[in-house]
Amino acid sequence: xxxxxxxxxxxxxxxxxxxxxxxxxxxxxxxxxxxxxxxxxxxxxxxxxxxxxxxxxxxxxxxxxxxxxxxxxxxxxxxxxxxxxxxxxxxxxxxxxxxxxxxxxxxxxxxxxxxxxxxxxxxxxxxxxxxxxxxxxxxxxxxxxxxxxxxxxxxxxxxxxxxxxxxxxxxxxxxxxxxxxxxxxxxxxxxxxxxxxxxxxxxxxxxxxxxxxxxxxxxxxxxxxxxxxxxxxxxxxxxxxxxxxxxxxxxxxxxxxxxxxxxxxxxxxxxxxxxxxxxxxxxxxxxxxxxxxxxxxxxxxxxxxxxxxxxxxxxxxxxxxxxxxxxxxxxxxxxxxxxxxxxxxxxxxxxxxxxxxxxxxxxxxxxxxxxxxxxxxxxxxxxxxxxxxxxxxxxxxxxxxxxxxxxxxxxxxxxxxxxxxxxxxxxxxxxxxxxxxxxxxxxxxxxxxxxxxxxxxxxxxxxxxxxxxxxxxxxxxxxxxxxxxxxxxxxxxxxxxxxxxxxxxxxxxxxxxxxxxxxxxxxxxxxxxxxxxxxxxxxxxxxxxxxxxxxxxxxxxxxxxxxxxxxxxxxxxxxxxxxxxxxxxxxxxxxxxxxxxxxxxxxxxxxxxxxxxxxxxxxx
Amino acid sequence: xxxxxxxxxxxxxxxxxxxxxxxxxxxxxxxxxxxxxxxxxxxxxxxxxxxxxxxxxxxxxxxxxxxxxxxxxxxxxxxxxxxxxxxxxxxxxxxxxxxxxxxxxxxxxxxxxxxxxxxxxxxxxxxxxxxxxxxxxxxxxxxxxxxxxxxxxxxxxxxxxxxxxxxxxxxxxxxxxxxxxxxxxxxxxxxxxxxxxxxxxxxxxxxxxxxxxxxxxxxxxxxxxxxxxxxxxxxxxxxxxxxxxxxxxxxxxxxxxxxxxxxxxxxxxxxxxxxxx
Numbered sequence: 001x002x003x004x005x006x007x008x009x010x011x012x013x014x015x016x017x018x019x020x021x022x023x024x025x026x027x028x029x030x031x032x033x034x035x036x037x038x039x040x041x042x043x044x045x046x047x048x049x050x051x052x053x054x055x056x057x058x059x060x061x062x063x064x065x066x067x068x069x070x071x072x073x074x075x076x077x078x079x080x081x082x083x084x085x086x087x088x089x090x091x092x093x094x095x096x097x098x099x100x101x102x103x104x105x106x107x108x109x110x111x112x113x114x115x116x117x118x119x120x121x122x123x124x125x126x127x128x129x130x131x132x133x134x135x136x137x138x139x140x141x142x143x144x145x146x147x148x149x150x151x152x153x154x155x156x157x158x159x160x161x162x163x164x165x166x167x168x169x170x171x172x173x174x175x176x177x178x179x180x181x182x183x184x185x186x187x188x189x190x191x192x193x194x195x196x197x198x199x200x201x202x203x204x205x206x207x208x209x210x211x212x213x214x215x216x217x218x219x220x221x222x223x224x225x226x227x228x229x230x231x232x233x234x235x236x237x238x239x240x241x242x243x244x245x246x247x248x249x250x251x252x253x254x255x256x257x258x259x260x261x262x263x264x265x266x267x268x269x270x271x272x273x274x275x276x277x278x279x280x281x282x283x284x285x286x287x288x289x290x291x292x293x294x295x296x297x298x299x300x301x302x303x304x305x306x307x308x309x310x311x312x313x314x315x316x317x318x319x320x321x322x323x324x325x326x327x328x329x330x331x332x333x334x335x336x337x338x339x340x341x342x343x344x345x346x347x348x349x350x351x352x353x354x355x356x357x358x359x360x361x362x363x364x365x366x367x368x369x370x371x372x373x374x375x376x377x378x379x380x381x382x383x384x385x386x387x388x389x390x391x392x393x394x395x396x397x398x399x400x401x402x403x404x405x406x407x408x409x410x411x412x413x414x415x416x417x418x419x420x421x422x423x424x425x426x427x428x429x430x431x432x433x434x435x436x437x438x439x440x441x442x443x444x445x446x447x448x449x450x451x452x453x454x455x456x457x458x459x460x461x462x463x464x465x466x467x468x469x470x471x472x473x474x475x476x477x478x479x480x481x482x483x484x485x486x487x488x489x490x491x492x493x494x495x496x497x498x499x500x501x502x503x504x505x506x507x508x509x510x511x512x513x514x515x516x517x518x519x520x521x522x523x524x525x526x527x528x529x530x531x532x533x534x535x536x537x538x539x540x541x542x543x544x545x546x547x548x549x550x551x552x553x554x555x556x557x558x559x560x561x562x563x564x565x566x567x568x569x570x571x572x573x574x575x576x577x578x579x580x581x582x583x584x585x586x587x588x589x590x591x592x593x594x595x596x597x598x599x600x601x602x603x604x605x606x607x608x609x610x611x612x613x614x615x616x617x618x619x620x
Numbered sequence: 621x622x623x624x625x626x627x628x629x630x631x632x633x634x635x636x637x638x639x640x641x642x643x644x645x646x647x648x649x650x651x652x653x654x655x656x657x658x659x660x661x662x663x664x665x666x667x668x669x670x671x672x673x674x675x676x677x678x679x680x681x682x683x684x685x686x687x688x689x690x691x692x693x694x695x696x697x698x699x700x701x702x703x704x705x706x707x708x709x710x711x712x713x714x715x716x717x718x719x720x721x722x723x724x725x726x727x728x729x730x731x732x733x734x735x736x737x738x739x740x741x742x743x744x745x746x747x748x749x750x751x752x753x754x755x756x757x758x759x760x761x762x763x764x765x766x767x768x769x770x771x772x773x774x775x776x777x778x779x780x781x782x783x784x785x786x787x788x789x790x791x792x793x794x795x796x797x798x799x800x801x802x803x804x805x806x807x808x809x810x811x812x813x814x815x816x817x818x819x820x821x822x823x824x825x826x827x828x829x830x831x832x833x834x835x836x837x838x839x840x841x842x843x844x845x846x847x848x849x850x851x852x853x854x855x856x857x858x859x860x861x862x863x864x865x866x867x868x869x870x871x872x873x874x875x876x877x878x879x880x881x882x883x884x885x886x887x888x889x890x891x892x893x894x895x896x897x
Contacts, residue, residue: 056850056851079857082850093796094845098792111852112853112863116864116865116867119865137635139758141796337688407811410803410810416833417833418832428812433812478811482811482812
């Protein structure tokens with residue numbers, strides 16, 4: 001058991017700046033075998049709390065007891081605590097030490113000075129638990145992020161901890177992979193009795209945890225089972241958090257008169273309770289017929305929407321100006337080396353000017369390579385690349401001209417800032433072009449302000465002192481100041497919390513309003529792009545799988561799910577429900593549409609008959 | 621165009637399960653040291669022929685593409701040619717040797733060319749051996765091997781284990797930093813910077829802009845890594861002793877390899893002392 005009593009902690013730098021402590025009078029009891037989710041915004045004290053528990057930090061006041069051990073009990077207590085409390089950090093690259101999988105997993109036990117046979121056994125067990133045995137001899141640098149994440153967990157498990165802390169492990173991975181990871185973690189808790197503390201921003205991940213702790217500004221705001229916490233939706237929203245979409249859905253449906261729903265819906269399956277009887281009788285009237293009947297009867301928003309999607313299809317069909325045209329493009333990363341990897345295979349793709357296009361695919365689908373290629377940073381190995389109808393391979397084609405027309409916001413854009421001050425960094429592009437000073441200043445001001453950063457306030461700030469979100473915006477402003485006709489965004493949301501995501505999404509959407517600006521947005525999640533994109537191209541292993549409007553693409557949600565692409569939550573729920581309601585559509589963009597679609601499944605007749613019965617009883 | 625990792629083979633281990641890759645790292649480290657000493661010593665072409673034959677055998681058994689290794693040498697070619705020219709021109713030949721050409725202190729003689737070619741050969745062989753060692757030996761193997769070989773130093777109070785850990789971590793960051801530099805260069809190129817243009821000073825200045833962001837990110841990573849190391853119970857506490865999962869074991873093949881290397885060195889030295897050329 002972990003007992004935290006009245007703990008306060010302050011980072012020394014914060015003290016100087018007169019900022020309230022990172023943690024203030026926190027008291028918690030954590031029991032063996034519990035699964036606990038800790039939620040809260042960046043800076044709410046979640047990570048500080050876990051570092052205190054793992055004896056990496058020591059509290060300023062108050063006490064923390066891990067199985068009765070206190071940091072000061074004796075000189076070895078700190079190491080015993082660190083062995084019992086395992087921590088998996090956000091970025092696996094920062095915590096994997098050895099160069100092969102098996103050696104990294106052995107690193108912890110080796111530090112404990114265990115005998116060789118014992119280490120062997122623990123390593124084998126940990127690899128087995130995380131299904132890593134076949135990767136044991138692989139070099140870590142060749143693994144995908146999600147595999148690295150699993151290695152990091154295995155490395156911690158090999159130390160046989162009682163408590164496992166996962167610090168935002170799902171911000172770097174998505175979709176199916178993230179779900180697998182959480183399933184493994186749940187399994188560990190139930191089979192091995194390990195206490196799991198999972199820090200996250202994503203509410204839908206934590207519905208099956210035993211306990212949820214909500215942190216805000218260094219305090220524990222709420223503490224209880226998910227159903228209790230998510231019943232307090234208004235309070236959560238007040239601090240910028242939210243409840244899972246499925247909980248919202250449950251509330252809507254209950255308001256629409258669905259019966260037999262729990263007060264707080266946590267799983268899509270719970271929605272089925274009130275439709276099950278009806279579903280059993282469904283064989284007689286297939287849903288499709290019913291749907292078409294409803295469509296003819298009333299003009300529902302659904303049909304409005306289908307009209308809308310028709311419009312966008314028309315828009316697509318009108319021959320727009322094709323800006324980029326790729327024909328049978330091949331590209332191999334690290335070509336002619338033993339590490340060669342084919343990243344683009346026979347890719348044929350046309351991107352229109354003025355449209356917002358999304359390139360969606362799992363990791364290693366070739367999105368980043370494609371962006372580098374389109375932006376003229378690398379040349380195709382084979383195939384034809386036309387920019388505005390001109391072949392880029394022709395000697396007369398100036399690659400600098402292409403580069404000056406496009407701007408790229410790379411993955412983790414904060415690391416692409418290279419100047420000391422914000423003003424200097426944003427003006428980098430104009431300075432390279434020798435734009436006159438007054439004009440350059442105007443561009444910097446305009447770009448910063450378009451990103452919601454007041455010019456006077458920010459221009460002379462040091463770039464390294466900015467927050468992560470601000471850095472991202474400065475990086476985007478730097479690209480805007482180049483006045484590009486095309487902007488590429490490569491996974492701009494990765495690693496941001498929901499609040500940061502929403503802000504950035506709004507800023508990017510506002511760029512759409514600019515005339516003549518073509519936006520190309522790469523992501524491993526359809527979630528980010530459904531509202532933004534006119535056209536979506538699905539990529540996998542360097543090949544084009546599918547193209548269409550977000551809605552059209554969502555119709556094959558099952559395939560996307562298999563490809564490890566994160567779907568919008570509403571579509572995800574629809575996909576889960578489809579297991580029981582096979583006719584349910586998955587091309588659903590938001591909650592309203594899902595409610596709409598589910599209404600079609602609603603057991604109206606049955607309810608009516610129930611109503612009659614009740615009325616009958618009443619009259620009797 | 622911008623793909624640094626293609627040109628930096630340093631520390632890249634090619635895990636192809638070849639015979640050379642499977643050798644005990646101690647065998648490889650000691651052999652490399654022996655061969656390097658031998659190559660520094662010999663000064664006759666005939667002795668180099670022995671080394672060439674050995675390298676061909678090594679190349680064949682390692683199953684690594686020769687093209688790849690030669691390309692990794694390409695950045696050095698200009699330097700080698702420069703060194704060769706300087707060495708030939710400034711070679712001071714003994715009094716009676718006939719000169720092919722002479723001007724002021726510069727001269728060309730057959731002997732100068734001979735010595736120049738020998739040094740170039742030496743550098744290429746040394747480069748080849750060092751590269752082959754990193755290509756066929758994983759970092760862990762290499763550091764494990766070195767730790768065992770240097771263990772006697774631990775007894776006289778030199779912190780070998782700590783030193784080796786620093787090496788492991790430094791090597792671990794090589795590919796990560798290469799990736800980071802690549803990204804920064806791409807970011808600058810995308811914003812209108814042209815690295816290929818300008819005189820040397822301008823180019824150097826352009827590269828300097830990469831340093832600040834690289835250092836900032838390096839420090840940040842180091843900070844997180846320290847926490848990660850501590851969380852995994854790595855750290856100096858009184859009486860702390862790490863143990864090892866891996867054990868190094870000499871196999872029969874190691875003995876064969878050793879015999880081959882030693883006999884080659886002996887043969888090369890003998891040939892070197894009796895052969896005229």
